[in-house]
Amino acid sequence: xxxxxxxxxxxxxxxxxxxxxxxxxxxxxxxxxxxxxxxxxxxxxxxxxxxxxxxxxxxxxxxxxxxxxxxxxxxxxxxxxxxxxxxxxxxxxxxxxxxxxxxxxxxxxxxxxxxxxxxxxxxxxxxxxxxxxxxxxxxxxxxxxxxxxxxxxxxxxxxxxxxxxxxxxxxxxxxxxxxxxxxxxxxxxxxxxxxxxxxxxxxxxxxxxxxxxxxxxxxxxxxxxxxxxxxxxxxxxxxxxxxxxxxxxxxxxxxxxxxxxxxxxxxxxxxxxxxxxxxxxxxxxxxxxxxxxxxxxxxxxxxxxxxxxxxxxxxxxxxxxxxxxxxxxxxxxxxxxxxxxxxxxxxxxxxxxxxxx
Ligand code: PEP
Ligand code: MN
Numbered sequence: 001x002x003x004x005x006x007x008x009x010x011x012x013x014x015x016x017x018x019x020x021x022x023x024x025x026x027x028x029x030x031x032x033x034x035x036x037x038x039x040x041x042x043x044x045x046x047x048x049x050x051x052x053x054x055x056x057x058x059x060x061x062x063x064x065x066x067x068x069x070x071x072x073x074x075x076x077x078x079x080x081x082x083x084x085x086x087x088x089x090x091x092x093x094x095x096x097x098x099x100x101x102x103x104x105x106x107x108x109x110x111x112x113x114x115x116x117x118x119x120x121x122x123x124x125x126x127x128x129x130x131x132x133x134x135x136x137x138x139x140x141x142x143x144x145x146x147x148x149x150x151x152x153x154x155x156x157x158x159x160x161x162x163x164x165x166x167x168x169x170x171x172x173x174x175x176x177x178x179x180x181x182x183x184x185x186x187x188x189x190x191x192x193x194x195x196x197x198x199x200x201x202x203x204x205x206x207x208x209x210x211x212x213x214x215x216x217x218x219x220x221x222x223x224x225x226x227x228x229x230x231x232x233x234x235x236x237x238x239x240x241x242x243x244x245x246x247x248x249x250x251x252x253x254x255x256x257x258x259x260x261x262x263x264x265x266x267x268x269x270x271x272x273x274x275x276x277x278x279x280x281x282x283x284x285x286x287x288x289x290x291x292x293x294x295x296x297x298x299x300x301x302x303x304x305x306x307x308x309x310x311x312x313x314x315x316x317x318x319x320x321x322x323x324x325x326x327x328x329x330x331x332x333x334x335x336x337x338x339x340x341x342x343x344x345x346x347x348x349x350x351x352x353x354x355x356x357x
Contacts, residue, residue: 001042002076003054004062009038010270013059020057024049026121035080038059067178070226072239074270078343082272084211084239086187087167089129091211091241092274095124096339099169099213099276099305100328101133102310103318104146108116112160113310119164124336125345126262131188132157132166133305135171138317146316151180158185169213175204186210186228188303193218193245193281196228206235213241213305215278219248229273242267242275243305246282256321258282259292261299268300276303280321286312289323297338306331 021029136153167187196217246257277296312322
């Protein structure tokens with residue numbers, strides 16, 4: 001259990017909380033003074049101890065019962081949020097990151113054109129920057145569908161990214177491809193929904209230093225995505241970005257997946273890692289992608305990954321959910337305004353601390 005104290009808590013109050021902990025049989029208190037907060041770590045078996053025991057102290061801001069399993073990615077101990085930096089673009093800070101591009105890299109011309117379009121999207125004050133997305137190794141439900149052009153497509157994508165000054169994010173499906181993808185200049189490795197619990201892949205990605213965009217599993221729980229992230233961070237790579245993309249449900253007649261926007265806030269409470277949203281795979285329908293994306297921003301997303309194709313009607317995969325370039329333009333403008341609105345509500349947001357008052 002971790003007890004985070006309010007800023008400015010006096011030594012006397014720290015000692016009172018420590019006494020309250022040590023009054024419980026078998027428990028010990030260990031104090032850590034962080035940049036912003038002092039934290040009291042409760043050591044021992046806390047299974048029978050209610051968090052309310054400590055929440056009643058005025059100097060206590062928050063009490064977290066951490067599942068021992070994801071201690072590295074958990075937001076506890078007054079730890080600052082992780083900022084993932086990709087070629088000077090900060091992910092998880094005050095501004096939004098937008099990742100856009102086609103579902104699949106189809107040809108050098110197509111990805112070059114997509115990069116040009118992304119590079120010309122509006123750069124508002126609340127947009128940290130753009131990345132170029134695109135699938136080179138494609139996880140397809142059917143073995144007869146287009147499987148992607150593989151490493152060749154990563155190279156085409158890198159050329160396009162370099163031409164237009166965009167870092168690239170692309171999916172890795174097999175740990176045997178990591179080395180060659182690094183050589184080809186991948187800036188962010190994407191782990192897709194289907195590989196969200198491929199632990200040998202996650203471990204390998206933990207051993208290298210490029211950032212990893214980890215997607216929620218097809219029916220993954222919140223704890224499962226955090227535990228998957230823990231595999232990567234535990235391996236030595238702190239630069240993990242979580243991505244929600246809807247979950248499999250019974251409601252599939254209308255949308256591809258069940259939208260899971262509210263879970264962004266839950267993750268923002270539980271982890272210091274950045275959390276972004278994929279409205280394309282969450283909904284599967286172009287006409288609701290922008291609305292869903294804006295909900296995600298007001299719902300505390302640090303960014304978006306969105307499918308956009310120069311000519312979505314002719315796309316080799318996921319055309320129905322891919323935005324037309326002019327829609328990507330509208331989304332970028334609206335996203336900037338929505339992020340501004342989100343930032344301006346900060347002082348009105350009810351924190352768990354206020355909710356208890
Ligand atoms: C993708 O982003 O290209 C993709 C395949 O998404 P997901 O893994 O979320 O299905
Ligand atoms: Mn897709």
